[in-house]
């Protein structure tokens with residue numbers, strides 16, 4: 001008698017490209033939450049102090065913030081906040097049992113990405 005073929009080990013597929021939208025929203029929500037805590041909040045507090053402390057400081061930082069590379073970093077911060085915000089609203093709605101079916105949950109996850117991108121583009125349009 002042939003020996004039974006052993007079951008192949010199962011691995012989690014950690015490739016982000018294969019995750020459905022809700023999985024991506026979840027991972028980016030966690031990453032954005034951590035990055036908002038550090039470095040975004042400390043950087044914004046520092047900027048607030050530097051620009052409100054003196055006129056010279058304001059003018060110096062105005063020059064820095066006009067640089068395209070710095071604007072891109074700030075847009076990155078904006079996306080982190082926008083994604084965290086819209087994903088957060090989605091989680092609060094899910095907590096209320098709104099849209100918990102598979103299809104609505106996938107649709108709302110895609111909407112989170114669209115709204116995050118739209119908010120970031122809106123800010124990009126304002127700062128450029």
Ligand code: HEM
Nearest residue numbers: 029030032033034036037041084085086087088089091092
């Ligand atoms: C700068 C402000 C914020 C910071 C630093 C922050 C940070 C975080 C962090 C670190 C987590 C834990 C993520 C995890 O372990 O999965 C979290 C979760 C959460 N945040 Fe924020 N957050 C901020 C603003 C907001 C806002 C404005 C909302 C409202 C929409 C929000 C809604 C949520 C919700 C609902 C969760 C729990 C998600 C879950 O059930 O897994 N957050 N936040």
